[in-house]
Amino acid sequence: MTEKQGGSDVRSNSTRAAPLAATRAEPLAAARADPLAATQAEPTGDGWRLTGHKWFCSAPMSDAFLTLAQTEAGLGCFLVPRFTPDGERNAIELQRLKEKCGNRANASAEIEYRNAWAVPIGPPDRGIATILEMVQQTRLDAASAPVGMMRQALGEAWRYAQGRHAFGRPLAEQPLMRAVIADLALEVEAGVALMLRAARAFDGAARGDEAERALARLLPTLAKYWHNRRGPGFMAEAMECLGGIGYVEESPLARLYREAPVNSIWEGSGNVICLDVLRVLARHPSALEALWQELAPARGQVRELDDALGDLERLLEAPPEVLEPRARWLTQRLAQCLQGALLLRHAPNAVGEVFCRARLGAEASPAYGVLPSASPVAEVLTRIAP
Template sequence: MISGVSSGMGTADRFSTHRVENQPPPLAPYDAYATDLPLQEALRRHGGTWAEPEIAAFGPIAGGELMALGFAANENKPKFRPFDQYGHRIDEVDFHPSYHRIMEIGIAHGVPSFAWRHEERPGAHVARAALAYLHMQPEQGNNCPLTMTYASVPVLRHHSGLAAEWVPRATSTSYDQRSIPAWSKYGNTIGMAMTEKQGGSDVRRNTTRANPLSAGGPGQLYELVGHKWFMSAPMCDAFLVLAQTEAGPGCFLMPRFAPNGDLNAVRIQRLKDKLGDWSNASAEVELQGAVAWLIGEEGRGIATILAMVALTRQDCLIGSSAIMRQALVRAVHHAQYRTAFGKRLIEQPLMRNVLADLSLESEAAVALSLRVARAIDASPRDVRERALARVATAIGKYYVCKRCPAFVNEAQECLGGNGYIEESILPRLYRQAPVNSIWEGSGNIQCLDVLRALSRSPETREALFDEMNSARGVNAVLDSEIEQLAGELDSGESIEPYARRIVERMAIALQASLLVRSDNSAIAASFCESRIGGRPGAFFGTFPPGAPIDQLIRRAFPERD
């Protein structure tokens, strides 16, 4: 102020322009399960009701403590420490304490183990899928080791001796972050290393060599020499690795510490500087004679490790559905409080169209995720469900993972500028969104896999069409689409160049058939009308008149009192 001139304002008045108005209250803490009607319905429909107490107990944690930890874990990226203070090679990665706490909570609640600990109960994989879906909303990076640990179990079981030792630790509910040999720990995490520089999709080109230390054969120790271009979560206690034997690719269990207790010869070269997935480390590693046990037969490595890949692909589908759910919740919450042009955003007709459309997409994604989980669950007992799991996992991974980035972007826009700011979580979700479509088989690979499965196995085709046809007779648009899809497969022409178009349509028809069989006929009809046969104009928010917009928004996320 110029000396002697009074502004006439008291000190308090000068800051009156800084009063915060028209901003929503913080979303978290909230109960991520109690507020998620579509998840509850899918869980019950697919046989997970008995696990509801455990899942419900996890809801407030996923929407509470884990939310805060997720921010800290991503603001503090892991650091590679090749040497200790005195120059000894230690190959360690330091994670922020919040990352370890997230791992501890996830493992304690059975995110990687619930399905195996309750295997005798139908629906155990469905219940685990629900837990993973909740856990993947506040923080996604740590789900990489949790998913891989869950998915490693069927592979470990290929060898009874290794399974007896490793499965109890991989399915433990205790997280043990110590960098010591796996067998001295309460619980273990398991990673995987397939991808090499010269080929990720085409793993037959792997050059890493495996030489037997004795006679060789299943359960025997080999020495691995080569490099891996991507090996995520390098602090896992062991890794399932593909390497070439005399008879072709073999699948190996490579512990971080060798059986003699020394650090195994797995040298981390550097950590990847990734677009997203910041809380998690992904490493390039050199295997300089690392010892590892052969699982399954020499030459059968790809077939052996596929049991793991099938489950990690399922989690890509669940992970993308979870990211979409979290983005939707943020968008609806914001719109419930923010006003513009005299009304709350949630009352603006065009915003309602966008939110309802996002809500429908999210409902369809979770319905498909839990249906795939049920097929996986029933696989050991039911041939048809096994065939469905085989093809529906690839269909779902392709389609839902591809929808995710555009979905998150649309949700961001609902928050306006706030959606572009880190504290809203949406930038993190946006960075994370593409990874599920890339890793564990990119889009084209999924689509080619679907065509291969359908052409090679009549049972797979039958299982897929049975599933879609079980919704026949309710919606004419869907009925005709299923017929057309069958016709395209029978056309006799090479359909490889059009694989994406066909698989996308299969995904939508599968989702539609699930919604048609649920209790919401208006929602199912709206899905068929808006998704089948092409959509006009903008990506989301293009419902024509008559769509069940109110119902969809009500179901998306409840209004607080």
Template sequence: MTATSTTPPRSSPAGRTHEVTNQAPPLVGQDTADDTVLLEGVVREGAEWHLDDLHRHGRVCGGEEAQRWAEEANRCEPVLRTHDRRGHRVDEVDFHPAYHSLMDLSVGAGAAGAAWADDRTGAHVARAATFMVSTMLEPGHLCPVSMTYAAVPALRNAPDLAEQYEPLLTGRVYDPGLRAPGTKRGLLAGMGMTEKQGGTDVRAGSTTAVERGDGTWRLRGHKWFTSAPMNDVFLVLAQAPGGLSCFLVPRVLPDGSRNTFLIQRLKDKLGNRSNASGEPEFDDTVAWLVGAEGRGVRTIIDMVTMTRMDCVLGSAAGTRAALAQAVHHARHRSVFGTDLIDQPLMRNVLADLALESEAATTLALRLAGATDRAARGDAGERDFLRLATAIGKYWVCKRQPTAVAEALECLGGNGYVEDSGMPRLYREAPLNGIWEGSGNVNALDVLRALAREPRTLEVFRVEVESASGADARLDAAWRRLGAELARPEEAELRARRTVELMALVLQGSLLVRHAPNAVADAFCASRLGPDHGMAFGTLPPGLDFAALLDRAPGAGS
């Protein structure tokens, strides 16, 4: 007789069928500033002294706690409270504590207005790099941060107001809550330009301004898209008797009383969910004139120029954040026994994305360097910034959605799931192409600069030709651009083609001068030469893919 065992068969815990393998670990615990391209640009543009602080900020932004703040701030969206329980108007927006943690982090690191109060060479470059590292963490909270930075040069058109508000706009203290500006340790600024009947056409706005004779004005009207309505002060366009003018509108008046700032609703947006964007209504709202009456567009354009630069910085950083996730996934995921990073076609895709990201980051930091030098009186850099900001705003922001979509695809189905973080990056990607002027607006702005300010083309020519003779493909593209610019017929119809070529030639010139030979060669071959494809992952054979990938963020993760 055969003995039988009385021990029950061994079973796995309920619901557990196998060990989880072949999944990439979370990309946390990184120094997100440990990025070769970013660091080289910071040094090249004059802010080497900022590297230690930048790394400290990068370690916080790459940490698990900050990553959790980013997720919570987007999942728990701002909530508008128009009235209190007794029926009084309060017009408050409540944010999740994670949002306040993000704001405290970025303002404290100097990403808001601090550069305007810093007399060190490269201060604006240091601020730009900090802004980019914060963007890679969570871009939504940076809308009020960006507008605070951008408000300072516009506010300087009213020296008395600048003297009063600038010290608080340029500080490093995040002090939320609606209180009299003079009682706070730091202020945030916003902008109110667009209205229902005219977005880009701000001159179609119907908000009116009437002077009171005591140095103040009263506004009446409705703005259509005003981000961060809980900020402390706003630069607003309104129709005065002398024409469209710019005004400073505080949420709380100097005596501590609430100004009339009626938030009618918050926008339900595709992305940018952590940030509140609303529709404020003015009704006998107290305001102060900034700049000359009738010169509102000319005044507020100083703010728009800076926020457009931040769009370039943000799109470059958003592309870089998506690339970091794609490279990390490919290094930890194998298919048919081979790591994804070593699969030839995936390697082509990732190398192409790395090339796109490096070109965008290099151009963004060049703009930051021009901003710094222009702020110190360099007229040539001011002219360069006038043209190159519009070029960069068009092209870098236009490329971000395509690049992020490709990076998401690198993760396959994992990238389509919310907890990967990629859907949030994807929803955010189109915003910078829309905010502060769509692609058409910026392409036409380039034409306007070329026609009205011809010196901008001259400084652009000097910039590009500083790489003359280094690469025949770049030289040929520059000649094509010259022929394109010499065709005034159908200029508006061809504006996007023209500006695209200007962007590629400028990026090519920067990479030829500043990047390793392998990077410059790959860019000129795939963006300026005849052997180029329409999608990412179409780099021609013979390029050094390893050199491109070695410069991608998280290359060693």
């Protein structure tokens, strides 16, 4: 999807697609001037020709790519295989691999289609809607991966705290370190609950359950935004639990720290995701209805959650020009309220209650390790996977 002039705004894509019949009259003349395309035989069978540059193409060793290209009818979605039907290598030039901040195990390339052979997927003017079906799946992935990484970092921090002694006691017995790690554990609990609920909505939608389909429109987006906002700070905090060695490549924390921002950027960067939440709420009232139903069983248990839900209801009545600059806050609060409600239903009572107080109440802090007074730290710490 991503081209130099537009990643978020894919409508600005300039890669062109023409049906093969239209290109046969000039049989690959332009391509033959190019050394790579000159090796291409005219493929048999119906198909289209794609010409253009894509600025980010991850996993370029894949056997096929979904891609967007302009047709006469509008932006279309195409499948571009690595080999044409007659077995020749398709005219996709890998120009260079990106030198990335992290995410090194996944190669990302700059590529050029030089009359590459492709087949359309879906109607030629419905490319965005078509490719979004794939994007919703990868957004679920981008919502889940940060939780997995946070869980790994938490495990590393807790293991280290148990083995490391300072000032006469293991770090795991020092009250302030316990508060920090318990707070990280709360974030993982909430992330796992929201991520699995989003995945369940996908399964329900696939079975034809309408309420789950409505939730599946909203939940991966909420979770992708919020888990990735929490991830990088979480990694820094977990790294610090290990002291100096946390910053050294011998521990896995440095790699997790570099990896942490990527799931926020791709498949829709933070702002774009929040604007998407507004779009879903405006276009699909059933999504919000399904969300209120999901939250209903948790009402009346913790004052902080009830108050936050009341604030949300008032905010949602605001006109679009008020909501747009507040889209991050709205998305964050929807995600946190749902996390709180899920924990109240599925985790021990103490965990759900302290999460609601720590994240939604007056004592909520943007920093990790600032739990409200009288928090059940020991109970939260028992939730960390061995």
